[in-house]
Amino acid sequence: MKQVVVHPERCVGCLQCMLACATAHSRSRTLPEAVLESPRPRPRVHVGVGCFDEGFPNRCRHCDPAPCMLACLPGAIYRDAQTNTVLIDTDRCINCASCAMVCPFGVLRYHPDVLAPPDKTVAVKCDNCIARQQKGQIPACVEACRTGALTFEPLDGAMRRKTDAVSRTVSAGRREVPPPAGYALLTTIKHEQVRLRSH
Amino acid sequence: MATTQHVIIGNGIAGISAAEVLRAGDPDSAITIIGDESETPYCRPMISLVLEGALGPERLPIRGTDYYQQFGITPVLGRRVTAVDTSRREVHINGARPVIYDKLLIASGADPRPVKAEGRDLDNIFYLRHQAHVRGMLAVMPDARKALVLGGGLVGFKAAYGLLRRGIQVTMLIRSGYPLSMQADAEAGRMVLTELRAHGLEVRVGAEVTAFEGGPAVRAAVLSDGSRLACDLVVIGKGVLPSLAFVRRDQIAVDLGIVVDRHMRTTAPDVYAAGDVAEGMDLARGTRWVNAIWPEAVAQGRLAGTNMAGREVAGEGSLGRNVIRIFGLDIMTGGIVDPPADDDGFTVVSALDPRRRTYRKLVFQKNRLVGMVMVNAIEQGGVLLGLIQSRMPVRLPAETLLANGFNYKQLLME
Numbered sequence: 038m039k040q041v042v043v044h045p046e047r048c049v050g051c052l053q054c055m056l057a058c059a060t061a062h063s064r065s066r067t068l069p070e071a072v073l074e075s076p077r078p079r080p081r082v083h084v085g086v087g088c089f090d091e092g093f094p095n096r097c098r099h100c101d102p103a104p105c106m107l108a109c110l111p112g113a114i115y116r117d118a119q120t121n122t123v124l125i126d127t128d129r130c131i132n133c134a135s136c137a138m139v140c141p142f143g144v145l146r147y148h149p150d151v152l153a154p155p156d157k158t159v160a161v162k163c164d165n166c167i168a169r170q171q172k173g174q175i176p177a178c179v180e181a182c183r184t185g186a187l188t189f190e191p192l193d194g195a196m197r198r199k200t201d202a203v204s205r206t207v208s209a210g211r212r213e214v215p216p217p218a219g220y221a222l223l224t225t226i227k228h229e230q231v232r233l234r235s236h
Numbered sequence: 237m238a239t240t241q242h243v244i245i246g247n248g249i250a251g252i253s254a255a256e257v258l259r260a261g262d263p264d265s266a267i268t269i270i271g272d273e274s275e276t277p278y279c280r281p282m283i284s285l286v287l288e289g290a291l292g293p294e295r296l297p298i299r300g301t302d303y304y305q306q307f308g309i310t311p312v313l314g315r316r317v318t319a320v321d322t323s324r325r326e327v328h329i330n331g332a333r334p335v336i337y338d339k340l341l342i343a344s345g346a347d348p349r350p351v352k353a354e355g356r357d358l359d360n361i362f363y364l365r366h367q368a369h370v371r372g373m374l375a376v377m378p379d380a381r382k383a384l385v386l387g388g389g390l391v392g393f394k395a396a397y398g399l400l401r402r403g404i405q406v407t408m409l410i411r412s413g414y415p416l417s418m419q420a421d422a423e424a425g426r427m428v429l430t431e432l433r434a435h436g437l438e439v440r441v442g443a444e445v446t447a448f449e450g451g452p453a454v455r456a457a458v459l460s461d462g463s464r465l466a467c468d469l470v471v472i473g474k475g476v477l478p479s480l481a482f483v484r485r486d487q488i489a490v491d492l493g494i495v496v497d498r499h500m501r502t503t504a505p506d507v508y509a510a511g512d513v514a515e516g517m518d519l520a521r522g523t524r525w526v527n528a529i530w531p532e533a534v535a536q537g538r539l540a541g542t543n544m545a546g547r548e549v550a551g552e553g554s555l556g557r558n559v560i561r562i563f564g565l566d567i568m569t570g571g572i573v574d575p576p577a578d579d580d581g582f583t584v585v586s587a588l589d590p591r592r593r594t595y596r597k598l599v600f601q602k603n604r605l606v607g608m609v610m611v612n613a614i615e616q617g618g619v620l621l622g623l624i625q626s627r628m629p630v631r632l633p634a635e636t637l638l639a640n641g642f643n644y645k646q647l648l649m650e
């Protein structure tokens with residue numbers, strides 16, 4: 038099963054995933070029209086700013102067991118086994134924010150949504166673009182990410198690559214794992230900016 | 237070998253959560269649930285939404301009507317347990333034969349804290365705990381003009397809000413200086429008070445009821461300051477107490493609630509307790525505490541069920557947390573929100589932003605976060621509560637955690 042894997046060290050904070058996500062969850066599914074829609078389409082992935090001004094695409098981890106699912110008062114949160122996606126039934130949601138209280142990652146938002154009953158404020162979070170997946174497309178954030186900070190792949194494959202990368206750095210003839218071009222520079226600049234600012 | 241007899245007292249969320257993992261973990265066992273509420277398992281917190289009129293009662297069930305059958309559970313409903321005798325492994329039930337258990341779970345929840353006042357038995361004086369209470373209130377509501385809510389705790393508060401939304405004039409009587417004093421601190425309490433008053437709620441602080449007058453229905457309340465208050469509907473919402481009148485204290489250790497260990501075991505062999513009735517370790521306080529909230533009842537019920545099924549799993553402990561939305565305010569709180577002022581082991585930082593109408597307060601004990609209050613912009617509240625739960629030392633400056641842009645990533649960059 039393919040899943041969205043986040044590689045935070047590659048994120049440059051360009052916010053393309055947020056735009057793509059909001060567009061994918063709009064009525065028209067095209068950016069120029071989406072910006073004019075009501076309710077305003079909003080992203081389910083949230084690029085936060087880290088301590089060194091670096092970007093971080095924060096999205097639902099579809100935890101198992103999922104704290105939000107166990108805490109949801111009306112039982113509106115459920116899991117789609119096929120895509121391993123934690124989903125919210127917006128008809129049942131009572132906007133109590135119990136899910137925000139227990140989600141350790143802070144990925145839930147509350148607002149009216151085109152996929153919810155009209156004018157109803159509901160809990161909204163990543164749905165792994167389940168509608169796109171049904172049409173054979175990959176999640177919109179992954180499609181939009183140009184730096185490889187978001188990939189769509191089987192989790193064990195991603196883990197193997199990470200393990201390999203780590204083991205290369207510790208093995209005998211250790212050579213530097215080349216950081217993705219440009220990132221080292223960017224990170225250095227950001228760290229330096231923060232250092233200067235705090236002086 | 238004979239089938240293991242699991243008996244569960246209480247068909248609230250703790251009881252049914254336990255039964256479900258028990259059924260999965262011990263498929264061949266017999267499970268009996270004894271509960272005095274005969275409705276299909278339902279969501280207790282949502283009854284205030286029915287009072288308010290936001291939802292119909294048909295939205296309350298959280299399981300199917302064939303629930304007990306589906307999980308192979310023998311239900312004994314509409315009856316109360318009157319005694320538990322652990323020496324004979326017997327559960328005594330009002331009007332039925334005793335049930336023998338191999339393993340027993342006490343998940344009897346909590347009862348509303350009663351008030352002592354003359355005329356308490358008059359009609360139209362209600363608690364707000366069971367579905368039946370709401371049915372009672374709805375029946376008399378068409379004739380109600382002036383309601384009195386006793387207590388500014390979570391439930392009193394939801395009752396007042398619900399009645400207000402029904403267009404009934406409501407007076408709330410609170411003993412302490414501000415509502416939600418068990419959940420929030422003075423600053424958040426004041427914000428809540430202002431908001432409620434702006435929406436027409438009358439709040440009287442520092443007063444209590446000494447007597448009710450009328451007959452057969454309540455007509456007025458006499459207050460501790462000697463004044464009288466006309467009212468035709470009263471809701472008592474002065475908090476809850478663990479429901480354990482049937483427990484013999486010489487057999488099972490009881491403090492405020494039934495004392496449990498990390499496996500939800502009581503001090504009696506093969507007897508477990510979970511939910512609002514149980515008192516286990518509190519993660520923020522580091523002492524035993526009753527955290528009577530829904531998510532804990534689910535977690536504790538599941539933990540008890542897992543252990544009863546024979547898989548020994550220890551829980552970390554519980555954390556008191558709440559989130560409340562009223563009119564234009566969202567309030568999220570957790571852990572120790574008001575540390576004793578004379579205890580210098582705590583550090584408190586807070587930020588009030590009148591323009592954005594946000595307030596944040598964090599309570600640290602050394603380098604551990606042990607409490608928080610958030611008013612509005614609550615989306616990242618779970619991250620902070622997660623920090624309290626994990627008891628991880630926090631190395632970030634407190635201001636970072638207080639800031640509006642705070643997010644999960646910043647914890648990773650310590």
Ligand SMILES: Cc1cc2nc3c(=O)[nH]c(=O)nc-3n(C[C@H](O)[C@H](O)[C@H](O)COP(=O)(O)OP(=O)(O)OC[C@H]3O[C@@H](n4cnc5c(N)ncnc54)[C@H](O)[C@@H]3O)c2cc1C
Pocket residue numbers: 245246247248249250251270271272273280281282283284315316317318343344345346364365366391394479482510511512513528529530531533559
């Ligand atoms: C109006 C209201 C709003 C709430 N809002 C929230 C909220 O927003 N968030 C939150 O986290 N929590 C909320 N709560 C608290 C939450 O409902 C409880 O924490 C939760 O229901 C506890 O579950 P439980 O299974 O432990 O106990 P209960 O739900 O009380 O279930 C226990 C059951 O056992 C039965 N029982 C008791 N004694 C006996 C006996 N001797 N014999 C047979 N049966 C017995 C009871 O009748 C009951 O059916 C709210 C509560 C109320 C009343």
Ligand code: SF4
Pocket residue numbers: 096097098099100103104105106123139140141142143144145162
């Ligand atoms: S919303 Fe939060 S708690 Fe729920 S599955 Fe997603 S990350 Fe986990």
Ligand code: SF4
Pocket residue numbers: 108109110111112113114125129130131132133134135136137159160
């Ligand atoms: S806000 Fe909606 S999805 Fe979240 S816990 Fe409440 S009812 Fe469930």
